[in-house]
Amino acid sequence: MDKVLTVSVAAYNLENLIEQNLHSFEKCKNIDLLEVIVTDDGSTDHTAEIVSKYVQKYPGTFKLIKQKNSGAGSTVNSGIRHATGKYFKMIDGDDWVESENLDKLLENLYKIDTDIIITNYEVYDETISKVIEYKNFRGKLQEGKIIDFSKACNDVQFAMHQVTYRTSILKNNNIVLDNGFYTDVEYLLLPVQYLKTLIYYDLNIYVYRVGRNGQSVSLESLQKHIDMHDLVFKRLLNEYERIKNNLSNEKRNFILKRLTDMAYYQLRTLMSFEMTDNNIQTIKDFVNYIKNNSPEINERFSQIKKVKLLLKSNYHLIGFVSKQFRKEIN
CATH class of the missing domain: 1.20.1050 (Glutathione S-transferase Yfyf (Class Pi); Chain A, domain 2)
Structure with missing residues (x-):
């Protein structure tokens, strides 16, 4: 079965967190429509071993790419290079997805044809083990209707967690991020000149973890x-x-x-x-x-x-x- 969505997972020394990420994809009913590419950025712990178990169990869905430590942006570049899905999404290895909502998104992605898909995300505070914020565009974007991308630009400023691209937009236009930190803005802005159509789904897909020691926002x-x-x-x-x-x-x-x-x-x-x-x-x-x-x-x-x-x-x-x-x- 052709893959509808490639998810690029960035992983570096996440042996205590990566399983939560991978399990959230494993729980999807439409797992056959998914391609999950985990790029291990030179981990020195057991991250790669944990990912390998999922590759062995679901060889048609999970892939492990090992590389020397090169930085967060390099893992996204790796995901783009190896992606075979019609659409592409990135996620950090210490975050995860809402499986039921991802299933709904996959069903929609199978039917539509657009350059960029916008969804919602949740902010999960590690220090209190609770979702503290929900980010969405209710009242700003009409749900389920393909519109001109430029028409949405005045109303919204979306985050990396909310974006899914048509994979060919990234591949055909040689979208390459810098290797280090803070490349999420590159991921958001470099494709803009090529985007013509957008659709919004009011689905909480991405769960963004905050409050963890060593995060790039500290x-x-x-x-x-x-x-x-x-x-x-x-x-x-x-x-x-x-x-x-x-x-x-x-x-x-x-x-x-x-x-x-x-x-x-x-x-x-x-x-x-x-x-x-x-x-x-x-x-x-x-x-x-x-x-x-x-x-x-x-x-x-x-x-x-x-x-x-x-x-x-x-x-x-x-x-x-x-x-x-x-x-x-x-």
């Missing part, structure tokens, strides 16, 4: 990987400048909003460090980079309250603004 991790976030941001900014004249106004605004958010998060992380002379110069260099390379992003970025205060004071209030950023992170 302050420690943000500071540790700040150079990677900077690299991804600048790559996407340069790509936008290259293609912007070929985009609809709606697509341009969609990308600009996300890039402005990225610029803000980068500045926020820079401001979380001690305000030494070197760090202050790094902040100034980053702000000037935006000003010199993207007037559109700079226009939006400079109007953000904290950024505006920083610029209007000619950085004299940098200590005060830094404290405000730290409060926001904490």
Whole structure:
């Protein structure tokens, strides 16, 4: 049977969590429509052994790709390269799916033909073992109707957890992410120029785990990987400048909003460090980079309250603004 959906699972040292992920696919009634590609990014624990058991039990569904440790983005690239399903979705190995709802989605995917599918996701807090938030587009997107992608751009900003692409969009246009962290925004933005149609299903599919030590959203991790976030941001900014004249106004605004958010998060992380002379110069260099390379992003970025205060004071209030950023992170 042809595969309707390829799910790319990123796994690195997840021996205590990966089974919950894999079991959520195993429980699907329509498992024969699924292709689950687990890319083990050089794990040093028993992650690969656990995945191998699922490969042996369901050889038509589960696949294990082993590679040297190369970073989160490389696992998505691996999934895209090996994907055979009509549609493609990515999921982190410490997260999982709602099996019954995935079954419903698979039944729909079997019938439709569109470039991108948007679904809901849940936020699960590890510290209290409870779902704390439900993310959906009820009232913003009409369910079950294929629409022009550009028409949805003004109404929504979706997350990686909500997106399923037509696989050929990724393969035929050579969508390749950087290898490290924070490549989820690349995954969201690089395909935008090729997207024509969208459909929304009001189904909670992805369960996103938060509160786990070492996650990329923690302050420690943000500071540790700040150079990677900077690299991804600048790559996407340069790509936008290259293609912007070929985009609809709606697509341009969609990308600009996300890039402005990225610029803000980068500045926020820079401001979380001690305000030494070197760090202050790094902040100034980053702000000037935006000003010199993207007037559109700079226009939006400079109007953000904290950024505006920083610029209007000619950085004299940098200590005060830094404290405000730290409060926001904490």
